[in-house]
Amino acid sequence: MADQAFVTLATNDNYAKGAMVLGRSLRNHKTSKKLVALIGPHVSEQSRAVLHMIYDEVRLVDVLDSGDMAHLAMMKRPDLGVTFTKLHCWTLTHYSKCVFMDADTLVVSNIDELFDREELSAAPDPGWPDCFNSGVFVFHPSNETYGKLLQHCTEHGSFDGGDQGALNSFFSDWATADIRKRLPFIYNMSSIAIYTYLPAFKQYGANAKVVHFLGNTKPWSYTYDPKQRVVRGDIQEASTHPGFLLEWWTLYSSCVVPMLQKEYGEQPFHSGCEELPQCEQAQPLISSEERKQRWEQGQADYMGVDSFDNIEKKLAAFLK
Structure with a gap:
């Protein structure tokens, strides 16, 4: 569907290489979904050009210099800069449903069936299975959710210093509320x-x-x-x-x-x-x-x- 997309994030040229491989692996396995890459300001022009060849949409995000809610949150919690950058995926409101994938993932089979899942669907983390791993998750873009996430991070921070701790704290009932939101480990x-x-x-x-x-x-x-x-x-x-x-x-x-x-x-x-x-x-x-x-x-x-x-x-x- 045109209003569904796989989303990734690259903050520098090395992670841009990972995003390029991820995008190609999704294309090679015949995904029918759109591909979106969020990039940081440190990604070179050459890497951006290649990402544009692979992805349907390449969007520059920079919470440090933006004038949105994330900028206000950054002034209170500058330690969560990387986390706030990843949360930008919830602002992609021209899509009804998305699957976020870290740039250090590789698709080895078609996974379009993930779009049958609801927010927040993810696989358990191998280090602590009652937490989900935030490298792959299904979500619904929403400015309202984005604002609540920023507020939650500002008030509570992240127990691991990154996006995974913050997201597990926000979606705290993942492990107990709905077994359908626990993705099989083969998806991550x-x-x-x-x-x-x-x-x-x-x-x-x-x-x-x-x-x-x-x-x-x-x-x-x-x-x-x-x-x-x-x-x-x-x-x-x-x-x-x-x-x-x-x-x-x-x-x-x-x-x-x-x-x-x-x-x-x-x-x-x-x-x-x-x-x-x-x-x-x-x-x-x-x-x-x-x-x-x-x-x-x-x-x-x-x-x-x-x-x-x-x-x-x-x-x-x-x-x-």
Whole structure:
């Protein structure tokens, strides 16, 4: 429907890359909905141009300099700047219903059925399942709701310092009021769950529709060799399953990088795509299927990437 849209937010060029991949993944899986990108003032002109090629609407939002209610709220709670920026999605009142998706998510199957859900529908957070993860949620744009959210944030803040704490505080009955608003985890499968409950991932992971690259290390933090189809970086810091990381880079290098190259022209820019020579030090991330087979055959790399120390480091990094 023309009055329904997927919405994302990019505050800088790195997150703009994520938004580009997210938009392309939605297009590749034949969504019938509009695509909207909210961007911050630090997104470059070149990135904005590429976003305009992928998204139906690209809207600049800046709570620090705006003259709306958010600006008044900022004067009382400047610590919630990022949260207030995300809340701008409720001002998209020319749409009747939207699905917000963080720029570090990747769609691996058509998810238009999410528009059958009501506000506020979301998947449980793996760290505290009685809270929802705000990386994917269904909402109804409304200036009235937007004003109430700003007032709530100004008065109560956020218990985690970000939008997730604020939204869970505002929609406080999510876990108890209506089971229909609890989205299946496959609509927001976060990386931490893969390593904390591997048997469940082996059982249900193939049904995943949205992958969320949680943690400080994002897909664009790595480099990629398109010829060898190898993702390079510190494997111990990998924030999600290698197969999904490879899928993100394949889409980025094939669909997004050519558009960025055209916009930058002769100007240098860091695409992250490299053709590095093979060497013994390079440790390519194995594919999802290869790693699954090794686990099932009892051949987990207990001294390497699958060691207890490495898994403990991932958990520690996430909890921080």
